[in-house]
Amino acid sequence: MGTSPIRKPSNPMVNGFDPSRLDELPDQMQKSIRRRDKSLGPGYRLFYDEPLEIVRGKGVTLFDRDGNEYLDVYNNVPSVGHGHPRVIEAVHQQMQTLNTNTRYVQESILDYSEQLLSTFPAELGHVMFTCTGSEANDLAMRVAKYVSGQQGIIVTAGAYHGLTAEVSSFSPSLGKGVPLGPNVRVIDAPDALRYTSDQGSSSDQGSLQDHLRDQVRAAIADLHRHGIGVAAFIADSIFSSDGVFAGPAGFLRPIVEEIHAAGGLYIADEVQPGFGRTGEEWWGFQRHGIVPDIVTIGKPMGNGIPVAAAIFKPELLQEFGKNIRYFNTFGGNSVAIAAAQAVLDVIRDESLIENALKVGGKILTGLKDLTQNLEQVAEVRGSGFFIGVDLVTDRSTLTPNGEAAASIVNALRQDRILISACGAQGNVLKLRPPMPFSSDDADRLLEGLGRAFKALR
Amino acid sequence: MGTSPIRKPSNPMVNGFDPSRLDELPDQMQKSIRRRDKSLGPGYRLFYDEPLEIVRGKGVTLFDRDGNEYLDVYNNVPSVGHGHPRVIEAVHQQMQTLNTNTRYVQESILDYSEQLLSTFPAELGHVMFTCTGSEANDLAMRVAKYVSGQQGIIVTAGAYHGLTAEVSSFSPSLGKGVPLGPNVRVIDAPDALRYTSDQGSSSDQGSLQDHLRDQVRAAIADLHRHGIGVAAFIADSIFSSDGVFAGPAGFLRPIVEEIHAAGGLYIADEVQPGFGRTGEEWWGFQRHGIVPDIVTIGKPMGNGIPVAAAIFKPELLQEFGKNIRYFNTFGGNSVAIAAAQAVLDVIRDESLIENALKVGGKILTGLKDLTQNLEQVAEVRGSGFFIGVDLVTDRSTLTPNGEAAASIVNALRQDRILISACGAQGNVLKLRPPMPFSSDDADRLLEGLGRAFKALR
Numbered sequence: 001m002g003t004s005p006i007r008k009p010s011n012p013m014v015n016g017f018d019p020s021r022l023d024e025l026p027d028q029m030q031k032s033i034r035r036r037d038k039s040l041g042p043g044y045r046l047f048y049d050e051p052l053e054i055v056r057g058k059g060v061t062l063f064d065r066d067g068n069e070y071l072d073v074y075n076n077v078p079s080v081g082h083g084h085p086r087v088i089e090a091v092h093q094q095m096q097t098l099n100t101n102t103r104y105v106q107e108s109i110l111d112y113s114e115q116l117l118s119t120f121p122a123e124l125g126h127v128m129f130t131c132t133g134s135e136a137n138d139l140a141m142r143v144a145k146y147v148s149g150q151q152g153i154i155v156t157a158g159a160y161h162g163l164t165a166e167v168s169s170f171s172p173s174l175g176k177g178v179p180l181g182p183n184v185r186v187i188d189a190p191d192a193l194r195y196t197s198d199q200g201s202s203s204d205q206g207s208l209q210d211h212l213r214d215q216v217r218a219a220i221a222d223l224h225r226h227g228i229g230v231a232a233f234i235a236d237s238i239f240s241s242d243g244v245f246a247g248p249a250g251f252l253r254p255i256v257e258e259i260h261a262a263g264g265l266y267i268a269d270e271v272q273p274g275f276g277r278t279g280e281e282w283w284g285f286q287r288h289g290i291v292p293d294i295v296t297i298g299k300p301m302g303n304g305i306p307v308a309a310a311i312f313k314p315e316l317l318q319e320f321g322k323n324i325r326y327f328n329t330f331g332g333n334s335v336a337i338a339a340a341q342a343v344l345d346v347i348r349d350e351s352l353i354e355n356a357l358k359v360g361g362k363i364l365t366g367l368k369d370l371t372q373n374l375e376q377v378a379e380v381r382g383s384g385f386f387i388g389v390d391l392v393t394d395r396s397t398l399t400p401n402g403e404a405a406a407s408i409v410n411a412l413r414q415d416r417i418l419i420s421a422c423g424a425q426g427n428v429l430k431l432r433p434p435m436p437f438s439s440d441d442a443d444r445l446l447e448g449l450g451r452a453f454k455a456l457r
Numbered sequence: 458m459g460t461s462p463i464r465k466p467s468n469p470m471v472n473g474f475d476p477s478r479l480d481e482l483p484d485q486m487q488k489s490i491r492r493r494d495k496s497l498g499p500g501y502r503l504f505y506d507e508p509l510e511i512v513r514g515k516g517v518t519l520f521d522r523d524g525n526e527y528l529d530v531y532n533n534v535p536s537v538g539h540g541h542p543r544v545i546e547a548v549h550q551q552m553q554t555l556n557t558n559t560r561y562v563q564e565s566i567l568d569y570s571e572q573l574l575s576t577f578p579a580e581l582g583h584v585m586f587t588c589t590g591s592e593a594n595d596l597a598m599r600v601a602k603y604v605s606g607q608q609g610i611i612v613t614a615g616a617y618h619g620l621t622a623e624v625s626s627f628s629p630s631l632g633k634g635v636p637l638g639p640n641v642r643v644i645d646a647p648d649a650l651r652y653t654s655d656q657g658s659s660s661d662q663g664s665l666q667d668h669l670r671d672q673v674r675a676a677i678a679d680l681h682r683h684g685i686g687v688a689a690f691i692a693d694s695i696f697s698s699d700g701v702f703a704g705p706a707g708f709l710r711p712i713v714e715e716i717h718a719a720g721g722l723y724i725a726d727e728v729q730p731g732f733g734r735t736g737e738e739w740w741g742f743q744r745h746g747i748v749p750d751i752v753t754i755g756k757p758m759g760n761g762i763p764v765a766a767a768i769f770k771p772e773l774l775q776e777f778g779k780n781i782r783y784f785n786t787f788g789g790n791s792v793a794i795a796a797a798q799a800v801l802d803v804i805r806d807e808s809l810i811e812n813a814l815k816v817g818g819k820i821l822t823g824l825k826d827l828t829q830n831l832e833q834v835a836e837v838r839g840s841g842f843f844i845g846v847d848l849v850t851d852r853s854t855l856t857p858n859g860e861a862a863a864s865i866v867n868a869l870r871q872d873r874i875l876i877s878a879c880g881a882q883g884n885v886l887k888l889r890p891p892m893p894f895s896s897d898d899a900d901r902l903l904e905g906l907g908r909a910f911k912a913l914r
Contacts, residue, residue: 042778
């Protein structure tokens with residue numbers, strides 16, 4: 001095969017390394033990236049202008065090959081902290097005992113399922129295990145189509161729900177290289193800043209709700225005009241890839257009402273906000289005062305051991321489950337469940353949801369103070385440990401400023417603080433640390449952000 | 458929700474427990490199954506007339522709650538043996554060090570990828586990591602459609618390739634509850650016993666190849682008649698769910714020639730036969746003297762830690778990888794790679810491929826001896842540690858006998874030997890032990906099979 005040239009992706013991702021600048025990197029890094037390109041090929045992307053080689057992690061700290069420490073304000077998979085001793089121990093014990101599948105009876109999956117379901121509204125009574133959030137969303141949509149007898153899907157404009165053929169067809173954030181399905185319609189992200197200011201009223205909850213209701217009605221009408229009924233509206237309750245939209249609480253309600261009226265289901269994708277990250281409740285949809293028909297969960301569930309799930313109103317599975325068997329070889333296997341159980345225990349025992357509210361609140365307040373006079377910061381928003389900073393060219397036009405975001409993300413990386421960006425134009429800083437992030441960590445982060453914003457001016 | 462009644466599935470699976478017989482089980486088991494039904498719902502299935510509660514595994518042995526030992530002749534995920542100390546240790550070390558994703562550079566995934574690729578023909582040069590075989594097949598088919606610009610898929614009549622919306626649409630073994638896609642065509646399983654005897658010539662390689670070539674030509678013509686071009690032929694190289702068809706070697710060649718001539722790709726699904734299980738080579742397709750365009754691997758790859766992959770001819774990924782980013786959060790994470798590396802090392806260091814050939818050969822010969830005068834056994838076939846026993850009502854009609862298979866599977870389970878069945882009518886005993894299965898284990902298995910066959914007469 002030889003060494004193929006490393007090409008610039010035609011569909012670049014937010015905060016992705018530009019392979020055409022490979023020659024500017026240190027020798028060792030160049031060598032590793034060339035090996036990556038030769039073995040893994042051009043589908044893989046790296047973070048940052050100067051990618052990182054990570055060799056160790058502990059708590060909220062990552063270490064590179066040279067022993068440099070980085071404050072992790074990005075990784076949500078190691079949700080209870082890198083290398084948490086209770087997760088390590090639970091996995092090790094289970095690895096020594098048994099690792100098998102759901103076609104044998106095992107008590108641990110029953111114990112875990114009952115505890116997990118107790119964190120949800122009583123209407124959500126069945127859980128099915130998968131390995132990834134993508135598989136969970138794929139299954140959720142199969143069930144929604146089966147139950148509704150319809151095919152139409154409505155998502156927000158910058159949504160990301162996963163990577164299977166089906167799920168990528170309703171993940172517009174993957175960009176023009178991945179076409180949306182003919183049965184998919186998009187509505188605006190719930191961007192209170194822009195939609196309410198367009199309408200001349202400052203963060204007025206009513207006007208955002210009206211705007212979203214109009215949007216979803218138009219999407220349903222357009223589907224119907226094409227002879228397509230509505231199977232589901234699916235949304236990440238924190239709208240991570242859209243640009244982090246936590247409030248005003250309740251804005252999802254009119255969308256769900258319209259979807260239900262059209263015979264479709266509401267699928268809450270909790271892969272990003274779930275397991276208490278938003279600091280108030282276990283699940284992001286709860287802040288909107290609604291009960292989803294299906295919920296999908298993933299990333300933080302096993303602190304890095306692959307495990308995910310879909311949770312259903314039981315009546316949705318009666319016919320589906322009888323007619324369609326679903327066996328996921330690794331899904332909910334003994335070790336995955338052991339990891340998931342440890343994560344659930346740690347979140348409770350270490351009061352990590354409370355910590356997300358407290359320390360997340362400190363970061364939110366600190367960032368608002370820090371940026372109140374910055375023309376390039378239109379809004380600081382979020383909930384708990386999911387915070388977005390909306391960067392613009394100026395506050396009057398609110399034009400998204402992806403360059404400023406990239407500049408801050410990379411300045412922080414050089415300052416050994418790891419964050420990333422999101423939003424349609426990559427203009428929203430995304431802060432999403434492991435949940436044992438402390439008040440001191442928040443101070444370090446705010447100091448770093450202060451330096452980065454100063455350099456921007 | 459209360460307790461929902463446990464319903465009999467309308468689409469039963471081979472060797473599945475019939476929930477309508479719940480009342481016949483011991484109290485403790487009834488209680489556990491009711492808890493399962495309440496939390497996990499009706500989509501889950503259990504094995505055997507009397508399901509097993511498994512609490513521990515070691516090597517080729519499983520233990521139930523009462524301490525009873527079972528000889529495992531079924532589980533291919535713990536391929537190097539349940540609880541292998543080197544896998545446990547590798548996972549434990551890595552869990553303590555780091556578990557992160559492919560958007561940071563890590564040396565271990567490069568080392569593993571290079572070693573893994575070295576087991577493939579030189580034409581296959583890129584590997585992309587997923588968590589499950591389903592995700593690997595979903596990705597493989599996305600690439601095949603992208604590269605070919607076509608949508609048509611050809612599979613064998615009893616094929617199983619996975620559980621995503623896309624992949625289940627070309628997995629006919631899921632039964633009538635899961636419709637095939639309008640772009641999917643099926644060809645006969647490569648059943649040399651039946652197709653060559655129909656034509657009056659005993660195990661004649663030529664006639665099976667001719668039959669398969671005719672079948673695939675007809676499928677391609679039918680796709681074309683519907684305006685659909687051929688994207689891919691995908692097949693499990695051991696045809697596990699079809700009923701285990703290992704030979705005669707070379708029967709895949711005419712199919713692949715026809716597919717290539719029609720502009721489609723050949724995807725070798727090695728999730729079942731891969732990693733040396735068939736005892737001759739690392740990969741099942743190698744016995745047919747062909748090089749696939751894409752290979753997918755999974756189940757045994759991490760001995761139970763979820764990890765899978767697709768391997769490509771690099772030219773297939775050049776455009777796809779540039780235009781479509783593929784990030785699988787857990788796919789190839791640090792711990793998954795540590796497990797996979799340990800499995801690769803153990804297969805080599807413990808000569809497990811050689812063991813599969815030797816001990817698998819002993820089982821095959823022993824079974825042939827055991828059944829040579831049994832009217833209900835039409836054929837014993839397979840390769841290495843993948844063996845099928847084709848049960849019929851009688852050798853003259855070759856009518857598949859699923860009842861006899863179920864009876865033997867459940868008799869062996871009561872005898873504490875775990876096997877299962879496959880094939881369109883569930884009439885083929887499926888023997889597929891963890892790979893450290895010893896000559897003594899083979900003796901115990903053959904004695905058990907002897908008793909079970911005797912009881913059948």
